[in-house]
Amino acid sequence: MHYVFLGIAFVVLVYFYVLYAALIKKRNKLKEASADVDVQLKKRYDLIPNILNMAAKFMEHEKSLFSEIVNLRTQALRQNFATHPSERMEIENMLEDRLKSFWLNVENYPDLKSNQTMVQAMQTFGEVEEHIAAARRFYNAAVADLKNAVEIFPSSMVAAIVGVKADQPFFTAPDAAKERIDAKDFFK
Amino acid sequence: MRDNNPYLELRENFDRFWVSTLQPFLKTKEDMRKKYVSRFWFLILLSFFVLPMLAIGIYMLNTHFSKDIDTGYFYMLCVGAVFIFQMPYKSYKKKIKNDVMPKFVSFFEGFSYEQGKGLTISEMEESHIFPPADEYDADDCFSGFWQGVPLKISEQILKTVRHEKNKTEKQVVFQGIVVNFEMNKKFKGQTIVLKDSGFLNRFKGFKGFERVTLEDPVFEKLFEVYGTNQVEARFLLSPVFMERVVKLKDLYKGKSIQLYFSNNKVLIAIDTKQDMFEPYCFFKTNLNKQKIDLVFEEFITIFSIIDLLNIVQKNTL
Secondary structure, three states, X not given: OHHHHHHHHHHHHHHHHHHHHHHHHHHHHHHHHHHHHHHHHHHHXXXXXHHHHXXXXXXXXXXXXXXXXXXXXXXXXXXXXXXXXXXXXXXXXXXXXXXXHHHHHHOOOHHHHHOHHHHHHHHHHHHHHHHHHHHHHHHHHHHHHHHHHHHOOOHHHHHHHHOOOOOOOOOOOOHHHHOOOOHHHHHO | OOOOOOOHHHHHHHHHHHHHHHHHHHHHOHHHHHHHHHHHHHHHHHHHHHHHHHHHHHHHHHHOOOOOOOOHHHXXXXXXXXXXXXXXXXXHHHHHHHHHHHHHHOOOOOOEEEEOOOOOHXXXXXXXXXXXOOEEEEEEEEEEXXXXXXXXXXXXXXXXXXXXXXXXXXXXXXXXXXXXXXXXXXXXXXXXXXXXXXXXXXXXXXXXXXXXXXXXXXXXXXXXXXXXXXXXXXXXXXXXXXXXXXXXHHHOOOOEEEEEEEXXXXXXXXXXXXXOOOOXXXXXXXXXXXXXXXXXXXXXXXXXXXXXXXXXXXXXX
């Protein structure tokens, strides 16, 4: 009889260990995904000064936009995404919005738009943006995985015992991107 | 439908190419075909005479001269005869292909044809998208450019060999086309897209690769992805690209499609389970436009893969 209880206890222990190991793996995967987001965002920050320098000669009337971008870049560089995800997401959304305005304004400067170095910079920037989008998707998948494990029984029990939390936010599209566009506005 | 077909102009040009180049060329090959067909019929007639004579000979030796000759020898001779019958057809196939295919592919600018020069064994093994095999054969191989994209198409046949006592059994585990081309994205790692194997997925694994779970439910139902880098796999398999791969799967309905991304290149293996690029006839005249059209369509389908996956377009904002 003793052996039966010991056997059951052993199986239960192994089961809990498997749940614990899976939970820790998911938490580490999220850390990896957060670090990847940082790496990809860093590529964007490295490109911004080069692009602004190139554009400054042509876009003299957009100084305020330039300084906004530079300020947001400096703010973003102060914090790490892995430790301050919510704050960084907010800054990133603002920076993205400003960068979008910048690229729209580039359209008004045909000389700049057709400049070969600028064309190359645009291509590189496009590629970096795709990498950022991929890193965000990886991060969101890792957050969803960990949230599921932390919130669904029986791994939720193990998470509560060992203190694993899933309070990291998801990357979402900025509110401006969700706004409804009225086609009539384009024909005014 | 006509307006929606982007290859309509190409088809019209091909029809003109048939009249101006291919048809006259195939006419010159008709005598050669007839020569091989005569050889074939000669061998058949010869066998009608030789095989019954041998059968009678063995029977006479066994009954009248009390010799004990195993009838197995006769059956072996019959198998040998079947092999010999195929020889004119096989020789003709090799010769006509080497003559016709370079002419055929000259229609597509910059394309060349080689027989038997497919992927290397190590290239196939490294990709993880082919089943394990003991024999690797390549049939037709084409290389050239489509919309500026360097492209290589090869027809591969993979077999497993099983030795059992006195017999050797060969089984085809892959017969189809492999399309190899450069992507418009730069990447360093490796990503594999395999067909979904249901619950068997959990038993799969490749050294150095991690399972990549993607957000497209349709894609996830059809495929399973493994990669050496999670971000890079998602960079390659963007939501739009995933949709295109699903469309590609629809294009080759029922066929297994698997992809391997490495070194800025993608390898697409399509298990068509049939011999492709066969533009000739043996018993009927070679001047058969339908046969040539079929090969042309096979090419167009492959080109549509590149168009469908939108490989040509470079990243811009």
